[in-house]
Amino acid sequence: MKNNALKAARLSVAPMMDWTDRHCRYFHRLMSRETLFYTEMVTAPALVRGGAVHLLDFNAEEHPVAVQLGGSDPVELAAATRLCVDRGYDEVNLNVGCPSDRVQSGTFGAVLMRTPGLVADCMAAMGEAADGVEVTVKCRIGVDDQVAEDVLPYFLDRMRGAGVTRIAVHARKAWLQGLSPKENREIPPLDYPLVHRMKAEFPDLHLSINGGISTLDEAEAHLQRMDGVMIGRAAYHQPADVLLEADQRIFGADHAPKSAHQVGEEMIPYIEARLAEGIRLHSITRHMLGLFAGRPGARAWRRILSEGATRPGAGIPLLREALAAVPETVPVEG
Template sequence: MELDQHARLSVAPMMDWTDRHCRYFHRQMSNHALLYTEMVTAAALVRGGAVHLLDFDAAEHPVAVQLGGSDPGELARATALCVAQGYDEVNLNVGCPSDRVQSGTFGAVLMKSPELVADCLRAMKDASDGIEITVKCRIGVDDQEPAEVLPAFLETIRDAGVRRVTIHARKAWLKGLSPKENREVPPLDYPLVQAMKRAFPDMHISINGGIATLDAAAAQLAAGIDGVMIGRAAYHHPAEVLIGADARIFGDGHAATTPEAVVRAMLPYIEAHLSGGGRLHEITRHMLGLFAGRPGARAWRRLLSEGATRPGAGPDLVEQALAPCLAAQTGAQAPMARPVCG
């Protein structure tokens, strides 16, 4: 399957959330959805030598890395490191509104400097060895008029050689709103993003922002959008978004699974992580929402939340947390929880 097809559904890059353990977990639910890393700054890779931030498991493919930065040379060097690591795509962040990102003159503030963005993208493409370079952006920032700014921005990045872009269908207010508020307060403008697809039929345009279900994703695809990127809903309700996605979005009915099967599939990965000196909670913190809305969900969350950070916590605790979910399915009484170690 071509990367364009995988991009019909993607899980958004989310700081502190979409690390390699989260992505491996999400991959157990969908073979086809495109997964993104957390944003990694080019400076951390090039100046800080933090290449370990690019680590991932081969099972995560197709997987894209998102870079933050505004220096063309530095982004080029960071892109080369990402290519060497084996990523399928390198994405430039032109959408994050946080103060920390603004202070580095990248993220959403770059919407005000489209020519600089174009210079960065050209440098990244030169260093990409054929790996696709993409952009994630907003419809505008601050007092910009999105209907004027967005088409001009898309034309600029297209001229720089970018053909795939994900548009968060909200403005970003760089002053006065927190990053959380910027994900919720500015109104969504889906029609504008859909209009951009009609205006730029040669570009692959994905839409992001406020889309929380496969039904909503399918509606956007039916409206002519090429792809849908889902963020928080995929993290907090992963089974609802990702189990069934292969059949619904990609036409592949062979990959259906269950939350219980996902837990079983994660156990060897957990064991390998622990044997390498890792901690259980580094993985299970991403799994807390797996049974959201299902019987046994409360016990699952409680047992993992309370026990996974304790010394010696391992796969036995995961099995213990799974028991109430299995019992709820059969109507049997779950075994009494054993005290967690600690």
């Protein structure tokens, strides 16, 4: 039985290239049972023409989990959607927000904000192919010199007309010329009020807000106006701060949150299994460096893993050494 991605979308961790792979998502799932997790973007051509279906592999424990596709050909995206649904994903999302040159050259990502009619065709085709699994969009408020106040409501209306009911909006424009992908995540100003207004204007759509949100306090404030909040970099760099109490604070769960140390210990069986498959320790622990961010011992934890995990033969003893460098409880001064 699949988990309910719609319910989970109240809080989600954004798709992030090179970061939100299956190891990262398993690690995050140990901190939150409820939060919706996204894959890195997978391009439809890679799946359909390249046969790279291994890119869709994930662990059953990751549910609820959504896959993000990149592409702009309705037929190809429909075929890719069928592959994703067959693999058991809870949601299929289309990337209409990534501003990288690589994405633009493939005519997908944020550049598609200029052609909402094409996006609507893509979403309609994906919806037909999805066999009841929800198809969603992640977009920007506009690109380049577009007037966001005009572009965004028109875009949302076209998506609604294509049968889309859930959209995540990164509350920044993307500048396709002159800014790097990293700069596009930081320099264009955030316009939260515009996205809030869109929720009031489109009450029938489930809208999540994304961009610059870094704490559960901020998420709770946005949830006074929005259906969902999507957190990106903060969930990766300070995962314990964002995820350990998410189930209780965002979803009203009654189970007790884990400690960061407990999560580190619970990763050991997973890591042992992956090492036995030939995966290197660093491929997993690189996602865990922020586990103790802001806590005593965090620097030693990062140093031990950063310096040791890439060495040949590195394994569980190194992880145990790193965990031992972190106090399990913060000393109370008398």
